[in-house]
Amino acid sequence: MATERYNPRASEPRWQKAWEAAKLFETRNDDPRPKYYVLEMFPYPSGRIHMGHVRNYTMGDVVARWRRAMGHNVLHPMGWDAFGLPAENAARDNKVNPRDWTYKNIETMKGQLKTMGLSLDWAREIATCDASYYKHQQKMFLDFWKSGLVERKSAKVNWDPVDMTVLANEQVIDGRGWRSGAPVEQRDLTQWFFKITSMSQDLLDSLNSLERWPDKVKLMQANWIGRSEGLLIRWKLDEGTAPAGESELEVYTTRPDTIFGASFMAIAADHPLARKVAEGNPELAAFAEDIRHRGTSAAELETAEKRGFDTGIRVVHPFDPEWTLPVYVANFVLMDYGTGAIFGCPAHDQRDLDFANKYGLPVRPVVLPDGGDREGFQVTDLAFTDDGAMINSRFLDGMRFREAFDAVADRLEAVSVGNRPQAERKVQFRLRDWLISRQRYWGCPIPVIHCDDCGAVPVPDSALPVELPTDVSFDKPGNPLDHHPTWKHADCPKCGKPARRDTDTMDTFVDSSWYFARFTDPWNTQAPTTLEYVDGRKGWLPVNQYIGGIEHAILHLLYSRFFARAMKETGHLNEVKEPFEGLFTQGMVVHETYKGPNGWVTPAEVKVEDFDGSRKAFLLAGGAPVEIGPIEKMSKSKKNVVDPDDIIGSYGADTARWFMLSDSPPERDVIWTEAGVEGAHRFVQRVWRLVSEAEPAVAGVTPAVGEAGAAAELSRGAHKVLKAVGEDIGRLHFNKAVARIYELTNLLSPQVAEIVAGRRDGGLDAAVRQGLEFLVAMIAPMMPHLAEECWVALGGEGLVAERPWPAFDPALTVDNEFTYPVQINGKKRGDLTIARDADQATVEKAVLELDVVQKALDGKPPRKVIVVPQRIVNVVA
Numbered sequence: 001m002a003t004e005r006y007n008p009r010a011s012e013p014r015w016q017k018a019w020e021a022a023k024l025f026e027t028r029n030d031d032p033r034p035k036y037y038v039l040e041m042f043p044y045p046s047g048r049i050h051m052g053h054v055r056n057y058t059m060g061d062v063v064a065r066w067r068r069a070m071g072h073n074v075l076h077p078m079g080w081d082a083f084g085l086p087a088e089n090a091a092r093d094n095k096v097n098p099r100d101w102t103y104k105n106i107e108t109m110k111g112q113l114k115t116m117g118l119s120l121d122w123a124r125e126i127a128t129c130d131a132s133y134y135k136h137q138q139k140m141f142l143d144f145w146k147s148g149l150v151e152r153k154s155a156k157v158n159w160d161p162v163d164m165t166v167l168a169n170e171q172v173i174d175g176r177g178w179r180s181g182a183p184v185e186q187r188d189l190t191q192w193f194f195k196i197t198s199m200s201q202d203l204l205d206s207l208n209s210l211e212r213w214p215d216k217v218k219l220m221q222a223n224w225i226g227r228s229e230g231l232l233i234r235w236k237l238d239e240g241t242a243p244a245g246e247s248e249l250e251v252y253t254t255r256p257d258t259i260f261g262a263s264f265m266a267i268a269a270d271h272p273l274a275r276k277v278a279e280g281n282p283e284l285a286a287f288a289e290d291i292r293h294r295g296t297s298a299a300e301l302e303t304a305e306k307r308g309f310d311t312g313i314r315v316v317h318p319f320d321p322e323w324t325l326p327v328y329v330a331n332f333v334l335m336d337y338g339t340g341a342i343f344g345c346p347a348h349d350q351r352d353l354d355f356a357n358k359y360g361l362p363v364r365p366v367v368l369p370d371g372g373d374r375e376g377f378q379v380t381d382l383a384f385t386d387d388g389a390m391i392n393s394r395f396l397d398g399m400r401f402r403e404a405f406d407a408v409a410d411r412l413e414a415v416s417v418g419n420r421p422q423a424e425r426k427v428q429f430r431l432r433d434w435l436i437s438r439q440r441y442w443g444c445p446i447p448v449i450h451c452d453d454c455g456a457v458p459v460p461d462s463a464l465p466v467e468l469p470t471d472v473s474f475d476k477p478g479n480p481l482d483h484h485p486t487w488k489h490a491d492c493p494k495c496g497k498p499a500r501r502d503t504d505t506m507d508t509f510v511d512s513s514w515y516f517a518r519f520t521d522p523w524n525t526q527a528p529t530t531l532e533y534v535d536g537r538k539g540w541l542p543v544n545q546y547i548g549g550i551e552h553a554i555l556h557l558l559y560s561r562f563f564a565r566a567m568k569e570t571g572h573l574n575e576v577k578e579p580f581e582g583l584f585t586q587g588m589v590v591h592e593t594y595k596g597p598n599g600w601v602t603p604a605e606v607k608v609e610d611f612d613g614s615r616k617a618f619l620l621a622g623g624a625p626v627e628i629g630p631i632e633k634m635s636k637s638k639k640n641v642v643d644p645d646d647i648i649g650s651y652g653a654d655t656a657r658w659f660m661l662s663d664s665p666p667e668r669d670v671i672w673t674e675a676g677v678e679g680a681h682r683f684v685q686r687v688w689r690l691v692s693e694a695e696p697a698v699a700g701v702t703p704a705v706g707e708a709g710a711a712a713e714l715s716r717g718a719h720k721v722l723k724a725v726g727e728d729i730g731r732l733h734f735n736k737a738v739a740r741i742y743e744l745t746n747l748l749s750p751q752v753a754e755i756v757a758g759r760r761d762g763g764l765d766a767a768v769r770q771g772l773e774f775l776v777a778m779i780a781p782m783m784p785h786l787a788e789e790c791w792v793a794l795g796g797e798g799l800v801a802e803r804p805w806p807a808f809d810p811a812l813t814v815d816n817e818f819t820y821p822v823q824i825n826g827k828k829r830g831d832l833t834i835a836r837d838a839d840q841a842t843v844e845k846a847v848l849e850l851d852v853v854q855k856a857l858d859g860k861p862p863r864k865v866i867v868v869p870q871r872i873v874n875v876v877a
């Protein structure tokens with residue numbers, strides 16, 4: 001029988017309309033079934049979706065559809081991370097309004113997402129640039145401020161000279177702005193901060209409770225928070241060398257055990273002592289000015305050449321009044337960590353060693369590697385930073401790290417210098433407060449009015465939202481809100497005098513730090529979110545499964561964790577402090593790169609051919625040879641991008657979805673290849689053919705487990721696959737689930753041929769029907785359109801998208817059989833598969849019936865049959 005090919009172009013839009021008409025994915029907050037909240041990181045509306053989106057949203061959709069089939073009330077929303085610099089750049093370059101540009105992109109991308117057949121609740125769509133969204137953000141800002149979680153302070157900030165804005169520490173990568181790539185400068189500005197450091201300890205401790213987060217993400221966050229236990233030690237300045245009015249230098253160290261290996265002190269260029277000396281020392285002033293202008297990111301300091309300036313000041317060693325050490329101003333000491341001053345121990349710290357070697361300072365080892373030679377141990381170019389036993393350290397000799405740390409701390413804590421102990425234990429965090437002020441237009445306005453008399457005054461609730469003006473000009477560099485002729489003029493809410501609005505907007509990471517909460521009740525005009533769900537039952541949060549890119553491991557996820565806590569503190573959330581119960585970070589979509597005679601070319605412009613096993617590429621137009629480059633992340637710069645529209649247009653969304661899921665484990669990169677997509681499409685057609693061919697033979701047949709022979713075997717296989725696929729999807733092992741589904745079609749194919757040929761033994765038609773229904777249910781989360789089409793072909797009722805996940809029979813999924821190797825006179829001659837619990841007599845009887853055995857015995861009775869249960873059978877002829 002000839003079946004027509006499946007035509008996704010006709011089928012897919014039809015099913016999308018059917019789901020929409022039935023409002024299947026519009027989730028009700030008062031639905032009594034158990035909730036399941038699955039969320040993918042929402043996109044920035046850059047203009048078009050890319051393959052990374054396709055992969056991300058396909059995974060989320062499989063989870064959403066499967067959870068729905070499992071009986072959950074599923075929340076699966078979508079929105080737009082819609083503020084940000086590209087809109088302003090487009091405005092400047094193309095003379096379009098950032099708002100128009102953004103909303104147009106949203107429309108385009110929404111249309112694209114719809115062609116993917118995602119089961120999204122579009123009724124909850126939000127865009128962070130809507131005043132109805134940022135109104136609540138402004139309210140939260142003010143509430144956080146009231147609760148002491150917001151602070152306005154002057155700080156040394158990272159200034160991006162190209163984007164002309166301040167950046168958070170997290171947005172400075174290797175000393176450069178994360179967007180512009182320009183070297184960041186240091187400036188003193190008064191800015192708004194979220195006090196994320198007030199939660200450092202909790203943000204760190206609670207990582208332990210996140211059982212369904214990848215370890216690597218937790219580790220990255222822990223390192224970013226950077227807790228260390230150390231000691232503050234005050235060193236006396238040597239009187240003859242100290243500047244007037246100065247008597248001590250306080251340092252922070254995590255290695256007080258190495259105090260007898262100290263050979264110099266180093267302070268930051270902005271340390272008060274450095275500033276004081278610089279006042280009378282133009283050479284030092286110039287040196288300090290120079291290092292101030294260079295980047296001060298930790299990574300940069302790590303690699304930059306160490307530079308220092310001897311101040312001439314000396315300090316006295318806390319354990320030896322005769323021992324003095326020089327104080328340098330050095331470029332590798334940060335002012336905003338610890339006390340901005342350190343003691344350098346070259347033998348056990350690489351930076352200190354580089355510095356000491358450059359300036360000819362002593363290098364004295366005080367920690368001996370285990371098994372090392374006490375007399376001969378020396379450090380020259382490589383610092384020894386591991387654990388060992390103390391040497392050359394007077395009363396510490398022989399101790400290990402912990403003991404030596406405590407011995408130094410105990411002794412110095414007991415000494416008092418000017419009413420205070422000379423040392424004090426201190427826990428220190430690397431995490432800094434979150435600077436949120438941005439000198440940009442396209443962001444959420446900071447709802448504050450500055451009055452000469454009253455200072456910074458909150459905008460009253462009744463005047464929220466503070467909306468962005470729409471008539472802005474991008475002709476001048478800098479912040480358009482600041483240039484606007486009227487917008488910033490406002491009366492002081494407190495005293496009524498003319499005052500100025502804050503013209504800064506919030507970092508767009510603020511917008512994405514709470515959107516997951518907004519989705520739970522986007523219609524609420526009074527509060528940003530409410531957790532009250534139904535009759536005081538627990539609400540939607542936390543998100544049960546969050547899926548997105550590893551690139552957000554630190555910034556977005558840490559900020560969201562801060563926000564959930566701050567919202568809870570200010571009454572905007574009830575119970576939850578961890579916003580994401582499960583986190584999955586998917587791999588990237590990568591593709592070969594191609595270089596033509598005039599530079600990079602896109603895969604669409606290239607044809608690749610196989611010549612005796614070696615692949616060669618040519619331009620489609622003109623046939624010029626093309627060099628095949630390495631496989632890399634799809635990116636515009638290398639032009640190795642495949643447009644989802646093209647793929648969906650030619651193969652359909654189901655093919656794209658199937659390929660994304662099938663090819664590699666979801667946490668790894670997936671290599672997009674034409675051959676792979678074609679393979680996926682062949683499978684789509686194969687499923688369709690299987691169902692179409694079987695249909696006449698299974699029409700009207702009631703699905704059932706096969707009773708005997710091939711029918712029973714098929715049912716066992718089908719139930720096993722059903723069980724495994726459910727487990728695989730539950731664990732997000734999509735590629736494994738796909739492999740199982742292939743297995744099932746392989747089991748079904750020959751049996752479909754049998755029933756088409758008219759066989760029905762052991763209820764084969766009913767077993768095939770059941771297998772096909774399982775197949776349809778199992779492909780439904782992944783290829784939802786094809787599943788609906790197959791369901792119709794089988795004469796099924798209703799929409800697959802609404803049907804429950806089928807139940808497997810556990811008895812059919814356990815392996816009840818055992819295969820015995822059968823030996824004749826000690827040589828293996830065959831196998832016997834038989835029920836695992838068959839008794840000895842049954843096994844013996846079955847063995848003697850085997851052809852090979854009968855042939856060997858040649859009509860005579862065996863001398864002996866030895867059955868080793870669950871092991872082997874030996875026939876002695």
Ligand code: ANZ
Nearest residue numbers: 228253254255258332333334337338340342345348349
């Ligand atoms: C002496 C010492 C000896 C150190 C040794 C290390 C190894 P974490 O663990 O990251 O907290 N340090 C302190 N303040 C600094 C600053 N403002 N800028 C640059 N470095 C600073 O690191 C703490 C260690 O980093 C401290 O312990 C200090 O050097 C350095 F064998 O003190 B240590």
Ligand code: ZN
Nearest residue numbers: 451454492495
């Ligand atoms: Zn005032």
